Amino acid sequence: MPNGIWSDNLRIGITAILQNRVAPAEKLHALILAESAISVMGEKWLINQVNSPDAREPIPANRCLLLVLESSRVEIAVLLNDMAYLKYEASKSSSFNVDSILSKQRTLAIAFSLIEKIIKLVANMGADEGELIDENTFTKVIHGLNETIGVVLEYLQDSKEHGEKKGDDLLASVRVVGSYLAETPVACKEKFQELLPFMLSIEGNDEPSPFFSVCFLLPMLCQTTMKAEGCQVLASFGGDKAVVECLIKMINTHSYKVEDTDSVFLACDTIMNLLLKKEKLPLSLKEPIYVNLLRTLACWAENSNDPTVTMMASSICSLILDHSSEEALLGYPNFNHSDLHSLCRLIVKSLASNEMDMVDEARADLDLQEIISSGFSRWSHCFPYIKGTVERELGYHM
Known part of the structure; x- marks a missing residue:
């Protein structure tokens, strides 16, 4: 059977189930099938118009989308409410509660996945020629997503108040919130800002410290x-x-050969944004974590042939060096002359690079070359080893 036929028939069947009064288990099975179909066919599967063989009129193109959205929203609201009760109100000694929570978490994962796919569909609308959905449908989808994200934030607020910051359900909640707010940063702005410290502290069940929660919020x-x-x-x-x-963890995990470059550059850009406005912010760039960042970035660039890596790493280092000195760096127990040499090689390499080597025009617009060269002119007198090497190898005098 051709792909178009079976996928269309699947959509017709799922639509029929979701728009009729059926048992909750059947609706859940329909959502599971929808999630699998989208994973195979892509998000546009939700809005392809087809004619049912026994229907008098074509099924509206937006019906499957709206039904999947509404069904997922209902599941999320009910599941989060039930889980909050089981976790914080019911007896924690009951093994039934544990099993019930795990079962609900599995169902929640399906509903969250569908919401994320709908978010992706809406986000891609601007990149496609023509309108994928009409304005009325778009408004309904955005309204539904706003309400659902609000429900998820309330669940996170409840968890915060109960001192609960570890759990895959919490991590999944952060992920879906991050996915939506990456597309609409102004949505739920006040509530999100209030919960941001808590969200960045959330850990998955198997995590020793927060990591994925930060990754999910980077965009x-x-x-x-x-x-x-x-x-x-x-x-x-x-x-x-x-x-x-x-x-630091993303880079070190792969022994400086980073695979998920998108997340790494999102983190770099975020740090760069902060450093460029550091005069107005309560940043303490002399703390050990920033010294560790210098070491990590220098090693990352040393093991990469990508000029973008060199320029980004050097730019961040240059902005941090504004607030330190060679003597101060060597005074840290985890920073030695070998680290200083690696940092020096990075600065030399970046100053010798031509701005035309930049392969990403978006980053070239930040004028990273200017950040590095102007930074060197400000702090070079505090770093005699780097200054001497640059002058000797590049004839770069200040």
């Missing part, structure tokens, strides 16, 4: 820190350190 943080207000919110509670720790 949104990268956008919000482009403005001074976003930087102030993040820096006000030390959120910059969470991003720095995340970046």
Whole structure:
């Protein structure tokens, strides 16, 4: 059977189930099938118009989308309410509660996945030629997503009040919130800013420390820190350190050969946004974590042939070096002459690079070359080893 036929028939069947009164288990099975179909066929599967063989009129193109959205929203609201009760109100000694929570978490994962796929569908509308959905449908979808994200934030608020910050359900909640706010940063703005410190502290069941929660929020943080207000919110509670720790872990996990470059550059851009506005922020760049970042970035660039890596790493290092000195760095127990040499090689390499080597025009617009060269002119007198090497190898005098 051709792909178009079976996928169309599947959509017709799922639509029929979701729009009729059926048992909850049947609706759940329909949502599971919808999630699998979208994973195979892509998000546009939700809005392809088809004719049912026994229908007098074509099924509206938006019906499957709206039914899947509404059914997922209902599941999420009910599941989060039930889980909050089982976790915080019912007896924790009951093994039934544990099994019930695990079962609900599995169902929640399906509903969250569908919401994320709908978010992706809406986000891709601007990239496609023509309108995928009409304005009325778009408004309904956005309204539904706003309400659902609000429900998820309330669940996170409840968890915060109960001192609960570990759990895959909480991590999944952060992920879906991050996915949506990356596309609409102004949605639920006040509530999100209030919960941001807590969200950055959330750990999955098997995590020893927060990591994935920060990763899930990076696209949104990268956008919000482009403005001074976003930087102030993040820096006000030390959120910059969470991003720095995340970046260090991403790079070190792969022995400086990073595979998930998108997340790494999102973290770099977020840190860059903060550093460029550091005069107005409560950043403490002399803390050990920033010294560790210098070491990590120097090693990352040393093991990469990508000029973008060199320029980004050097730019961040240059902005941090504004607040240190060679003597101060060597005074840290985890920073030695070998680290200073690696840092020196990075600065030399970046100053010798031509701006035309940049392969990403978006980053070239930041004028990273200027950040590095102007930074060197400011702090070179505090780093005689780096200054001497640059002058000797490049004839770069200040």
